[in-house]
Amino acid sequence: MKKWLKLLSLVIFPALFLTACDDDDDNDGMSAQARVMVIHASPNSPAVDVLVDDKKVNSAGLTFPNNSGYLDVTAGQRNLKVNAAGTATSVINANANLEENKSYSVFAINILANIEALVLTDNLTAPASGKAHVRFVHLSPDAPAVDIAVKNGPVLFSNRGFKSATDFTPVDAATYNLVVRLAGTNTVVLDLPGVALQNGKIYTVFARGYAAPLAGNTNTLGAQVIVNN
The missing domain is CATH 2.60.40 (Immunoglobulin-like)
Structure with missing residues (x-):
């Protein structure tokens, strides 16, 4: 399980993951929204839980190669964690600047010994007819x-x-x-x-x-x- 701790330092994603968290971005119940999907793509890693601002959002451990679906979260700076299922051991622990009306995919990738995250901004512009x-x-x-x-x-x-x-x-x-x-x-x-x-x-x-x-x-x-x- 110690190998999972390698991702505690994964706060280096350009334009997405920042080094400080400011909970003051939650203005009210009408706050603008962003969406985040977590995908388990590490072939020898155990099931995981997904937490947004320390609140678990999945009902069962997310297993390889499944995904959480898009999670609606308040835009602004949010704390995202991916934990080994049923534990407090974080495989991803990062503060994210989520832009209003944008969608993101966070892939947990690589083998357990070198586990890391790949973050993509998802362009969901509607396709043309046909x-x-x-x-x-x-x-x-x-x-x-x-x-x-x-x-x-x-x-x-x-x-x-x-x-x-x-x-x-x-x-x-x-x-x-x-x-x-x-x-x-x-x-x-x-x-x-x-x-x-x-x-x-x-x-x-x-x-x-x-x-x-x-x-x-x-x-x-x-x-x-x-x-x-």
Whole structure:
């Protein structure tokens, strides 16, 4: 459990995580809102609890590779904690400057020995008619850089390494057979058949798990889809 303490110092996220907390930002019940989603993407880490200003917001421990859904929080400086489930041990403990009407994804990533956080600002602008928006995030800690392509079709995202994230990208609303290939090659490392991207929807697809699982760990390389709207 000591390894979880490494994230106590994770207050270095540009433009998001600050070094001081000011609870005076809570003006009244009509305060402007922001939204935060926490995603458990560390393949050998235990379940976690999510706390906003020390109030637990999940009813059961969040397990790999699931997410909390968006949590409505008062905009301004908030304290966010992700704790090992059922304990007071924080894996993320940071003060966040959450901007009004913005949405954020906080991914707990990497193996337990090197656990860290990846924070993304989510652009949830509505897609044009007939379109969906999709982004890809590479969160498999031992997988090489990859391309994501339509099977027998074009490359959608190229040369994405661990911890990298694309922007939300418009695509035609349809059901796709996707493949994940070693970057710059035709070598398929993961098939993603039947990925349905619906009209008007916004999606995050992230690679998760191990390319070569550790002993006793069954979290093999796969993909997880989040519907962001």
